Amino acid sequence: MGDVKVGTASWTDKTLLESGWYPPEADSPERRLGYYAEHFPLVEVDSTYYAPPAEHTTRLWAGRTPPGFTFNIKAFSLMTGHPTKVSALPKDLRPDVAKANVYPKDLPAQTYEDVWSRFLTALDPLADAGKLGLLLFQFPPWFTIRRANKQTLLEVAARCKPLRVAIEFRHASWFEDDNRAETLDFLRTHDLPYVVVDMPQGHRSSVPAVVEATSDVAVVRFHGHSEHWTSKDIHEKFGYLYSTPELREWAPKISALAATTGRTHVLMNNCYADYAQRNAAELDELLRQ
Numbered sequence: 001m002g003d004v005k006v007g008t009a010s011w012t013d014k015t016l017l018e019s020g021w022y023p024p025e026a027d028s029p030e031r032r033l034g035y036y037a038e039h040f041p042l043v044e045v046d047s048t049y050y051a052p053p054a055e056h057t058t059r060l061w062a063g064r065t066p067p068g069f070t071f072n073i074k075a076f077s078l079m080t081g082h083p084t085k086v087s088a089l090p091k092d093l094r095p096d097v098a099k100a101n102v103y104p105k106d107l108p109a110q111t112y113e114d115v116w117s118r119f120l121t122a123l124d125p126l127a128d129a130g131k132l133g134l135l136l137f138q139f140p141p142w143f144t145i146r147r148a149n150k151q152t153l154l155e156v157a158a159r160c161k162p163l164r165v166a167i168e169f170r171h172a173s174w175f176e177d178d179n180r181a182e183t184l185d186f187l188r189t190h191d192l193p194y195v196v197v198d199m200p201q202g203h204r205s206s207v208p209a210v211v212e213a214t215s216d217v218a219v220v221r222f223h224g225h226s227e228h229w230t231s232k233d234i235h236e237k238f239g240y241l242y243s244t245p246e247l248r249e250w251a252p253k254i255s256a257l258a259a260t261t262g263r264t265h266v267l268m269n270n271c272y273a274d275y276a277q278r279n280a281a282e283l284d285e286l287l288r289q
């Protein structure tokens with residue numbers, strides 16, 4: 001079996017800080033990240049979806065974690081075609097528009113290029129330290145299977161080279177009927193890691209849990225099964241604690257997946273209180289049995 005790293009999609013969530021998971025002495029950002037890194041070898045940074053990271057910040061992350069620790073970074077919303085708050089853009093790149101949200105088409109071409117280059121440059125300290133894992137590109141529910149969108153995947157991967165991307169879909173068309181084999185073959189042909197998701201079904205953004213590897217690294221993300229998946233309150237949306245039987249059912253699937261690839265990243269994204277940390281620790285233990 002290849003190397004398996006288990007972690008969570010947050011170490012700074014307000015409800016986590018209030019949960020008591022951190023000991024009293026972990027009373028600063030530096031000490032909390034250090035404590036987290038004592039328990040897990042991997043973390044996913046989701047805050048970078050809402051605003052691009054600063055190079056100063058990523059340098060601090062690199063310095064506050066031990067050798068071998070890995071950061072996966074979620075791509076900025078503008079880079080995946082999601083609506084993006086104008087206020088989230090660097091001040092000198094903000095367009096003079098009346099609306100609060102913009103899409104790539106709303107920006108001058110050079111501004112869009114600058115957003116990409118600054119985002120990637122800000123990750124240099126992590127890359128230089130050998131602590132940068134994958135860049136997670138989670139595409140929106142309207143990103144359906146079609147030729148133009150396949151080309152987008154290739155362009156994203158090319159922009160990020162030599163950094164590695166991981167692809168997460170949020171539209172079921174990629175896996176309907178014969179499209180499933182077509183999608184997986186396309187990703188394998190172009191060496192693009194696919195993100196397996198466990199999530200609520202029956203919604204516009206729902207995709208099935210297709211447990212496959214399409215590259216030398218596999219990714220599994222657990223979003224929970226909250227009954228409030230469509231809520232705008234992220235804690236209602238992700239506030240789901242997996243049961244032991246649920247995790248026990250997933251453990252052999254992950255082990256089988258890891259047997260087909262060199263590395264596997266498993267992330268708990270049910271980030272409410274200490275749910276993700278508790279579930280990640282339990283799943284890691286199950287995988288070691």
